Amino acid sequence: MVFSFFNKKSTDKADVRMPPLQGAPIVSAVVSRPPAQAVPPAQVPAVEDGLDTTINTCYGIEVFEETDPYSEIAEHAAILFANGQYEVARSTLESVVQNNADQGVVKLWLMLFDLLRIRNDRNAFDALGLDFASICELSPPSWKEGAESTSSKSKEKPQTAAGVVILQGAVTGSDAAFDELLQALSKGEPRTLDMGRLAGIDSEASGRLAKILHQARHRDLAWGLGSGTETLAKRFSARLIAGQTRDENMWLLVLELFQFLGQEALFEEKAVDYAITFEVSPPAWEPPRAKPAVKEEEKEPSLSEVLLDAPMTSSLEGEILQGRLDAIACQLIPGEECRLDFSLVQRMDFVSAGALATLLKEANCKQITIVQPNRMVAELLRVMGIDKIASIELAKY
Secondary structure (H helix, E strand, O other): OOOOOOOOOOOOOEEEEOOOOOOOOOOEEEEOOOOOOOOOOOOOOOOOOOEEEEEEOOOOEEEEEEOOOOHHHHHHHHHHHHOOOHHHHHHHHHHHHOOOOOHHHHHHHHHHHHHHHHOOOHHHHHHHHHHHHHHHOOOOOOOOOOHHHHHHHHOOOOOOOOOEEEOOEEEOOOOHHHHHHHHHHHHOOOEEEEOOOEEEEOHHHHHHHHHHHHHHHHOOOOEEEOOOHHHHHHHHHHOOOOOOOOOHHHHHHHHHHHHHHOOHHHHHHHHHHHHHHHOOOOOOOOOOOOOOOOOHHHOOOOHHHHOOOOOEEEEEEEEEOOOOOHHHHOOOOOOOEEEEEEEEEEEEOHHHHHHHHHHHHHHOOOEEEEEOOOHHHHHHHHHOOHHHOOEEEOOOO
16 A cells, blocks of 8 residues: 655644744744644833833844933033034033933033133023022032133243243243243343243244254353253153154254253263164264353242152143144153143144044053043043043042
8 A cells, every 4th residue: 555645734733834023034834733822922121211222123132221311412512512613512511401400411510511611601600500509409510710711821921030931831832931032042141941840842842942052052151951951851851762753853852951961971872862763963962061050049949859750740721723732742751650731721622632542542651640621621532532541530529
């Protein structure tokens, strides 16, 4: 007897078609089991506030990821501010903080306070303080002068003893001190250059100062360098690496400072590195022709002397634009700690923030701390990932 194994329908097997998953192919299967019983739909947990739900459309898996609902707003406002769109950044923050007492929104309140302070809008600042106290039930920040007023005051010429020229803070090629030095040079007058409070100097200023000091030596003028200059010269020298052809003006300034200080061994060592780096003959050693003319009663403890073993602090002010970071770069000494004072910085643009991130990554410093940036700048630094490279110390209110 022959039995046919084909075209035979089975009465004890159910043809069950599984519902297709979105994005997956339809599969038909014959299952050897009784018809499925009705199963109630799975209970999907309610989505809590502040959770971002993402559904995997292939496998139907729900993933819950906790996010800060105000983070994107803070980033957006910081980028607008960095681009100089002050009013748009202000409106963005105001629209969110209005009648909003959420704990997470306090950060946006503080960003708005700093924005108004930077813009020197005292009336709006005071009004915001009343709203903040009423809505958030917290004490508002107190008013202090905005960056523009503080910056202008910091640039006022300090009172100095006769014949002493001070270079302090972050010096650029347009610093008024160069006019005074050139005038003294033309008249043959004695001068003492105090650089004990110098935080940074850009390439143009380095070149101008090197030429002025070189001419003063060759004219046998009674010029001298104030206390703390030797420590500063060694710090500048440490950041100049043989083979790295950048900032030639700083190389020339360091060599000139070693000439003035009578540091022949340090001069010769750096001169060899200079020749290797730029493939030119270095300046020749010349003994100092004039002793430093610093009177004992005119000497004041310089920052370099008081904080000889402390981290160097580079002070910046105003707006940092177009990636000009020379005043910062000269303080990033490999293997040392560095503190960058941002308390007087009004704004940093997006290009400069990106350049700063690259600069800090390549600095190989022991530790870098950015001190008291305003909240708008601090948020931009966070957006650029600088908070993962350096510590950021915010001002406490």
